[in-house]
Amino acid sequence: MLKFEVIPVTPFAQNCSLIWCDETHEAALIDPGGEADKLLAAIARHGLTLTHILLTHGHLDHVGAAAELRDRTGVTITGPHREDAFWLDMLPQQSQMFGFAHTPAFTPDCWLAQGDKVQLGRCELAVYFCPGHTPGHVVLVSHEAGLAWVGDVLFAGSIGRTDFPRGDHATLIRSITETLLPLGDDIVFIPGHGPSSTLGREKASNPYLTQPIW
Numbered sequence: 001m002l003k004f005e006v007i008p009v010t011p012f013a014q015n016c017s018l019i020w021c022d023e024t025h026e027a028a029l030i031d032p033g034g035e036a037d038k039l040l041a042a043i044a045r046h047g048l049t050l051t052h053i054l055l056t057h058g059h060l061d062h063v064g065a066a067a068e069l070r071d072r073t074g075v076t077i078t079g080p081h082r083e084d085a086f087w088l089d090m091l092p093q094q095s096q097m098f099g100f101a102h103t104p105a106f107t108p109d110c111w112l113a114q115g116d117k118v119q120l121g122r123c124e125l126a127v128y129f130c131p132g133h134t135p136g137h138v139v140l141v142s143h144e145a146g147l148a149w150v151g152d153v154l155f156a157g158s159i160g161r162t163d164f165p166r167g168d169h170a171t172l173i174r175s176i177t178e179t180l181l182p183l184g185d186d187i188v189f190i191p192g193h194g195p196s197s198t199l200g201r202e203k204a205s206n207p208y209l210t211q212p213i214w
Helices: 036-045 066-073 082-089 091-098 169-183 199-205
Strands: 002-009 014-021 026-030 049-054 117-120 123-129 138-142 147-151 188-191
Touching: 002 036, 014 036, 014 117, 014 188, 026 036, 026 117, 036 049, 036 066, 049 066, 049 117, 082 091, 123 169, 138 169, 147 169, 169 199
Parallel strands: 026 049, 147 188
Antiparallel strands: 002 014, 014 026, 117 123, 123 138, 138 147
């Protein structure tokens, strides 16, 4: 069974998720945006072994601790889609722009694409390509657990920004309506910021989806 803990990090209160297989105790960090010591302490507290560092997209608040964690643990970085490579190359500029400590550029060990699978112990995550907030954004879904990690694609009552370079509102809406919502109303999603929700609740009440602005 897949279990998880949401650990907010960075001044942007980004929802890093520690997820793990409760049979093998293999763990992954999804979007470790910063505070590596805090994240490693959580892994130790649960008695887990980190085996994956997973990224949904290339924005600083979602990837800021990834390279440090790779250096300190030897665990490879997987994701996002290669279309976000330019964001990872721009990490020094991103950190300067937002007043963060200098964050060097890095390259993941493996990119992700639509249809890929990530194996975590006896649990599996399906990869869905959901561009719009960034051109290389991916979403990670455990169909068995009914959980989705959606990064900054969708929020409770809102959607991701599209005013950053290569963001696109119409593309984001298509990603949500054609890729995410068909996964099922009962899917609980953990967004990159703020509280979780269900896809069904957002389909029925999210103003960006019920009255989309194209």
